[in-house]
Amino acid sequence: MELELRHLRTIRTIADAGSLTRAATVLGLAQPALSAQLRRIERALGGVLFERGRYGVRATALGELVLERTRVVLPAVSELQREAARFARARRDTERLRIGGIHGPLLGALVAGIADTLPDATVTTCASWSERELAQQLAEGRLDFALAGTCGSAAPPGAEHLVWREIAVDPVRVMLAEGHPLAGRPEIGLDALADQEWACVPGDGCFADCFTAACARAGFTPRRMYETDTASCVHLVRVGRAVGLCRASFPPTPGIAVRPLTGTPLVWRHLLGWHPGAQRPDAAAAVLDRARSAHAALVRAVAPPSITPGQGVD
Template sequence: MELELRHLKTIRAIADAGSLTRAATALGLAQPALSAQLRRIERALGGALFERGRHGVRTTALGELVLERTRIVLPAVSELQREAARFARSRGEEGERLRLGGTHGPLLGALVDRLADAAPGTTVTTCASWSERELAEMLTVGRLDFALAGTCGSTPPPESPHLVWEEIAVDPVFVMLADGHPLARGREVGLAALADEEWACVPGDGCFADCFTAACARAGFAPRRMYETDTASCVHLVQVGRAVGLCRATFPPTPGLAIRPLAGTPLTWRHLLGWHPAGQRPDTAATVLAQAREAHADAAARSDSYARRLARQRPAPEAVSRPAHATAPGTGSISRGQGVG
């Protein structure tokens, strides 16, 4: 067997975890499969890398040698990937290709649609992920040009000292109810009125679950069961009355669902666009950001419940000091050092 980078990553994962069981969990493998892979790696390297014991594993002398080289090789390869991706982008014609990433929600598709008109000569590809941290890593290593992500309230964007994050918009979090739910008849729903409900939402790796739990505590209850599932299953559970769902205010109208604001806006969601400044021209970033903001405005206009809420909040014409569609306060550059204001 020829040694590959993935084998070095496996060795490092076992050493970091201190046991095959924990390493298998971290790598998403069954322990027997990891044990078999380790045996093949050890045969290729000519000896045992770890001593197994009741309390986990400990590196052998050969294992220490391999780990020492691994700590040099893996960062060097990652840096090579980043530099190669940036070099390739700088050599190509600007606007020929854009690789977009995003979490679930309507903005990614809407941005692709708007860029098709705004930059007709550009080839746009997409990548979806549940994980904001994964998207940030893909930006850092040059596998994506731009990423649509989000944070709960004023939480900072995904950890990365090299990325720029710009705010697209800040939305309230709404609740999804079955059409026949008693609370669906109201204009908005108090969070405390949902204390006896079970919940459904899509997964993520940010702090939203903590923010939601804290909001429920302020409302005087602890949430019951939470189903974390894909969007289609979440919608189904709400439609059949098994749960109520949390959603962004831009969630599109869906048969069988009543989308309602939460009274007092106990939860908000900040939409962000991220990129690596070394790999993008300022005019390209400005174009994509402007189209992302327009995509959000389009999504908000298509959401009946959000459009009605915005109409109720809109000031009288004589009180307006700026256009109704002006960017929300706080919009601007976000660096990791400053945090999200």
């Protein structure tokens, strides 16, 4: 019998499970079938790999040697599979781009900008609430680029395997109903919102923790938080049920006033990510430049005349 990768995975599973019974459950096999497979593997390797005892199994010296090799071989094969998938899916020669992003107008603006400069390109998009999901899709080659963000200098998802570059940094602002008692102020202190209820979109990044920490510094704990989609957040703000937070690219919306927060207690860093093994440096630089131009255009479009885009207006 020739040793195969599946045999190494079986050995690894037995060692991790600590018993043949538990390993059989993990592998979806009957224990007698797993025991027979282990005996065939041991014959192929020339010795016993595990000693059975009252409380499970323990690797022999030969077993330890084989397990040490599995710690190198199995991750290497998995990475090879991921690299091959990224290469097969890249299809750069067809000018096909797959772009992911968290919900917001920047994704649409980037797609529009690419369409202007590369009219023959085929662009598909994937919107997600989860920045970790977007990072995973980049790592697996299912996306070419992803728009995400962090609070301040927080590390982006998958930073150890992916390239992330800054597009822009926006101060976070507050959205209120036009008739809200605070809507007439030119800027609003976060502490003035201590008795408000809040509306926000879901996500798995650091923003919720950063917001809670900013409120704590302002001397209060946020009251009820409505976590829902963007359109519902806007509705809750418009009808006066809650106040919300937004970034510089938030477009003018009837019935809603957007005001700066005094002292800029929260900022949002827009990022563009890609896998270095799947993108040419010149192609990545071109998309990053287009993303920065798209963000700047959005800010100019929503900025009131008295405030310049460099101030990061929401």
